[in-house]
Amino acid sequence: MAKRVLSCFIDESGDFGPYEAHSPYYYVAIVLHDQCDDISDKIAGLNQRAANEGFSEHAIHTGPLIRRESNYEFDTSTERKHLFNILYHFTMHLPIKYICVRVDKKDCINNIVQTGLISKGLSNEIELHPEFWNQYDQINIYYDNGQTELTKIITSVFYSKFSKVDMRLVAPIDYKLFQVADLICTMEMIHDKEVKNKMTRSELDFFNGRQSFKKDYYKKIAKKRL
Numbered sequence: 001m002a003k004r005v006l007s008c009f010i011d012e013s014g015d016f017g018p019y020e021a022h023s024p025y026y027y028v029a030i031v032l033h034d035q036c037d038d039i040s041d042k043i044a045g046l047n048q049r050a051a052n053e054g055f056s057e058h059a060i061h062t063g064p065l066i067r068r069e070s071n072y073e074f075d076t077s078t079e080r081k082h083l084f085n086i087l088y089h090f091t092m093h094l095p096i097k098y099i100c101v102r103v104d105k106k107d108c109i110n111n112i113v114q115t116g117l118i119s120k121g122l123s124n125e126i127e128l129h130p131e132f133w134n135q136y137d138q139i140n141i142y143y144d145n146g147q148t149e150l151t152k153i154i155t156s157v158f159y160s161k162f163s164k165v166d167m168r169l170v171a172p173i174d175y176k177l178f179q180v181a182d183l184i185c186t187m188e189m190i191h192d193k194e195v196k197n198k199m200t201r202s203e204l205d206f207f208n209g210r211q212s213f214k215k216d217y218y219k220k221i222a223k224k225r226l
Contacts, residue, residue, distance in 0.1 A: 034136075062183045
């Protein structure tokens, strides 16, 4: 019987350091994909649709896309929305689940406390669904080592909970599910703003208001939460 392998693609939003009003939370999103589920045709479709929009060999970064920053500075609202929807609908048709840890940085008096809260949050998310994790013989972790502190947390938590773990360094452009993790981080962050009626002007414009974001985007993607 072939062993079952779970791929975990990890991305974060926020950083380690003092609380700042414009970035009150730290997020860690983990996209979970059973390697038995072949998604190569869906990836090929995403690549083709992105290329048709002039973004061949491109890693879609959701936050800058919404804010019209970086590579998207000169793209129109329609062009940016179209590219976002390509990644969003790709995500919606994938056989994946996700978990997301959120830490309120007001509770973090220093990096040690923040490290502890992220570790605890990640452990709690895993422990909520033992039947899911116990299906797998091996866990493959994909992260770009963007933050050394998070790399240490991921290593500590997963190696303490599972006997077969493989950590792999990735580049976002090489793995579409890493880009999906970036999308989920952004959606969870905007959701927290929506609940508190604190979405930015660029976010409100991009999603045509709070209700549209909640109904047409967040509620649908949240159904993939483990």
